[in-house]
Amino acid sequence: MPTTARSAEIKTRTTAQIKADASKIYAHWGISLSDAINIFLTKSIEVGGLPFDMRPSVPSFDGLE
Structure with missing residues:
Protein backbone atom coordinates (compact mmCIF):
# COMPACT_ATOMS: atom_id res chain seq x y z
CA MET A 1 0.00 0.00 0.00
CA PRO A 2 1.15 3.55 -0.57
CA THR A 3 2.90 5.18 2.36
CA THR A 4 1.09 8.52 2.01
CA ALA A 5 -0.63 9.93 5.08
CA ARG A 6 -4.21 8.84 5.52
CA SER A 7 -6.41 11.86 6.02
CA ALA A 8 -9.70 11.00 4.29
CA GLU A 9 -12.41 9.47 6.41
CA ILE A 10 -15.05 6.98 5.30
CA LYS A 11 -18.03 6.28 7.53
CA THR A 12 -20.23 3.25 7.03
CA ARG A 13 -22.81 1.34 9.01
CA THR A 14 -22.93 -2.40 9.61
CA THR A 15 -24.13 -4.71 12.33
CA ALA A 16 -22.09 -5.20 15.48
CA GLN A 17 -21.85 -8.90 14.63
CA ILE A 18 -20.42 -8.32 11.15
CA LYS A 19 -17.87 -5.85 12.53
CA ALA A 20 -16.82 -8.25 15.30
CA ASP A 21 -16.62 -11.28 12.99
CA ALA A 22 -14.64 -9.43 10.31
CA SER A 23 -12.31 -7.88 12.90
CA LYS A 24 -11.60 -11.33 14.32
CA ILE A 25 -10.79 -12.74 10.88
CA TYR A 26 -8.39 -9.92 10.02
CA PRO A 51 -12.05 -7.45 -6.52
CA PHE A 52 -14.19 -10.60 -6.59
CA ASP A 53 -16.96 -12.13 -8.66
CA MET A 54 -20.51 -11.41 -7.60
CA ARG A 55 -23.02 -14.13 -8.24
CA PRO A 56 -25.99 -15.54 -6.40
CA SER A 57 -25.40 -18.23 -3.79
CA VAL A 58 -27.87 -20.50 -5.54
CA PRO A 59 -28.09 -20.43 -9.33
CA SER A 60 -31.30 -18.85 -10.52
CA PHE A 61 -32.92 -20.10 -13.67
CA ASP A 62 -35.69 -17.49 -13.69
CA GLY A 63 -36.28 -16.18 -17.16
CA LEU A 64 -34.60 -19.13 -18.87
CA GLU A 65 -36.77 -21.16 -21.20
Whole structure:
Protein backbone atom coordinates (compact mmCIF):
# COMPACT_ATOMS: atom_id res chain seq x y z
CA MET A 1 0.00 0.00 0.00
CA PRO A 2 1.15 3.55 -0.57
CA THR A 3 2.90 5.18 2.36
CA THR A 4 1.09 8.52 2.01
CA ALA A 5 -0.63 9.93 5.08
CA ARG A 6 -4.21 8.84 5.52
CA SER A 7 -6.41 11.86 6.02
CA ALA A 8 -9.70 11.00 4.29
CA GLU A 9 -12.41 9.47 6.41
CA ILE A 10 -15.05 6.98 5.30
CA LYS A 11 -18.03 6.28 7.53
CA THR A 12 -20.23 3.25 7.03
CA ARG A 13 -22.81 1.34 9.01
CA THR A 14 -22.93 -2.40 9.61
CA THR A 15 -24.13 -4.71 12.33
CA ALA A 16 -22.09 -5.20 15.48
CA GLN A 17 -21.85 -8.90 14.63
CA ILE A 18 -20.42 -8.32 11.15
CA LYS A 19 -17.87 -5.85 12.53
CA ALA A 20 -16.82 -8.25 15.30
CA ASP A 21 -16.62 -11.28 12.99
CA ALA A 22 -14.64 -9.43 10.31
CA SER A 23 -12.31 -7.88 12.90
CA LYS A 24 -11.60 -11.33 14.32
CA ILE A 25 -10.79 -12.74 10.88
CA TYR A 26 -8.39 -9.92 10.02
CA ALA A 27 -6.81 -9.89 13.49
CA HIS A 28 -5.84 -13.51 12.86
CA TRP A 29 -3.71 -12.17 9.98
CA GLY A 30 -2.42 -9.16 11.95
CA ILE A 31 -4.51 -6.72 9.90
CA SER A 32 -6.82 -4.10 11.37
CA LEU A 33 -10.31 -3.64 9.98
CA SER A 34 -9.21 -0.22 8.70
CA ASP A 35 -6.26 -1.80 6.87
CA ALA A 36 -8.53 -4.49 5.41
CA ILE A 37 -10.88 -1.84 4.05
CA ASN A 38 -7.94 0.04 2.53
CA ILE A 39 -6.70 -3.18 0.92
CA PHE A 40 -10.19 -3.75 -0.53
CA LEU A 41 -10.33 -0.21 -1.93
CA THR A 42 -6.81 -0.39 -3.37
CA LYS A 43 -7.53 -3.73 -5.06
CA SER A 44 -10.82 -2.33 -6.42
CA ILE A 45 -8.83 0.45 -8.09
CA GLU A 46 -6.30 -2.03 -9.49
CA VAL A 47 -8.95 -4.24 -11.10
CA GLY A 48 -11.37 -1.46 -12.03
CA GLY A 49 -14.26 -2.81 -9.97
CA LEU A 50 -15.08 -5.25 -7.23
CA PRO A 51 -12.05 -7.45 -6.52
CA PHE A 52 -14.19 -10.60 -6.59
CA ASP A 53 -16.96 -12.13 -8.66
CA MET A 54 -20.51 -11.41 -7.60
CA ARG A 55 -23.02 -14.13 -8.24
CA PRO A 56 -25.99 -15.54 -6.40
CA SER A 57 -25.40 -18.23 -3.79
CA VAL A 58 -27.87 -20.50 -5.54
CA PRO A 59 -28.09 -20.43 -9.33
CA SER A 60 -31.30 -18.85 -10.52
CA PHE A 61 -32.92 -20.10 -13.67
CA ASP A 62 -35.69 -17.49 -13.69
CA GLY A 63 -36.28 -16.18 -17.16
CA LEU A 64 -34.60 -19.13 -18.87
CA GLU A 65 -36.77 -21.16 -21.20
